[in-house]
Amino acid sequence: xxxxxxxxxxxxxxxxxxxxxxxxxxxxxxxxxxxxxxxxxxxxxxxxxxxxxxxxxxxxxxxxxxxxxxxxxxxxxxxxxxxxxxxxxxxxxxxxxxxxxxxxxxxxxxxxxxxxxxxxxxxxxxxxxxxxxxxxxxxxxxxxxxxxxxxxxxxxxxxxxxxxxxxxxxxxxxxxxxxxxxxxxxxxxxxxxxxxxxxxxxxxxxxxxxxxxxxxxxxxxx
Numbered sequence: 114x115x116x117x118x119x120x121x122x123x124x125x126x127x128x129x130x131x132x133x134x135x136x137x138x139x140x141x142x143x144x145x146x147x148x149x150x151x152x153x154x155x156x157x158x159x160x161x162x163x164x165x166x167x168x169x170x171x172x173x174x175x176x177x178x179x180x181x182x183x184x185x186x187x188x189x190x191x192x193x194x195x196x197x198x199x200x201x202x203x204x205x206x207x208x209x210x211x212x213x214x215x216x217x218x219x220x221x222x223x224x225x226x227x228x229x230x231x232x233x234x235x236x237x238x239x240x241x242x243x244x245x246x247x248x249x250x251x252x253x254x255x256x257x258x259x260x261x262x263x264x265x266x267x268x269x270x271x272x273x274x275x276x277x278x279x280x281x282x283x284x285x286x287x288x289x290x291x292x293x294x295x296x297x298x299x300x301x302x303x304x305x306x307x308x309x310x311x312x313x314x315x316x317x318x319x320x321x322x323x324x325x326x327x328x329x330x331x332x333x334x335x
Contacts (some may be wrong), residue, residue, distance in 0.1 A: 160255050162238030171230065243284065244319045254317075258282050261316055265289065268312040274301045276331060287313065287322045292331045302328045 185196045209216055242255040262282040269278040269289060274296035281288045289309060293301040305326055313321045 159237040159244055160239045160242045160253075164233055164238065167230070167233050240284065245317045246319050256316060256318065261318070262287070264316065265309060265312050268308050269305055272301065272304045272308055275305070282322065284320070285322055286325055288325045289327070291326070291328045293328055294331055298328050298330070302326060 182199075185199050189195050239255075241258045243258055243261060245254040245256055247253065259282075262280040265282065265287060266278050266280045266289075269275055269280070269291055272291075274293045275291050276294040277292045279290045287309075289305070291301070291305060305328065306324075309324045309326065313324060
């Protein structure tokens, strides 16, 4: 197998694809229209879940139900009698009143199932994946919420005086609880504000969460 040659070395040469390394920015002509230097504000929507499990269950149930009805219809057309469950179902539907308890229960279950399917179809899901800023029109990136919370906690632990830190990250807000065993609480809080603001910006999220910070002394033992 021949080795790939650089572009411009002759006819049929293999061209080198552009590589964006860490810390480099795409060339001005490659940037998405409307993105300014330092902004990185491309439209970054949420990631949509494939919903494989609900879709598979619904498809399986519909397949079984349609197969059962199709088999019974073919059997009746072939001269056989209809299956007992279909005769009972037809009789029950014809005799039971609309306000019967079991009819209302069945209707409620069917309505709840339909509402659940509509919610799954209209909501993106994947709430734990936070979309990041798009600096290139052909690249989408996301950051797991637990990983982002770990980064914020590690940055908070680097502040002098912080003994322990806990971070709960949501889509819109990051709740940080820190314990300080020395230094004044106001000084620790001020340092944490600056460090966490820088850390949130460094995550590169499309919608940076607001930081809610609380600093207190550890409780007395015993």
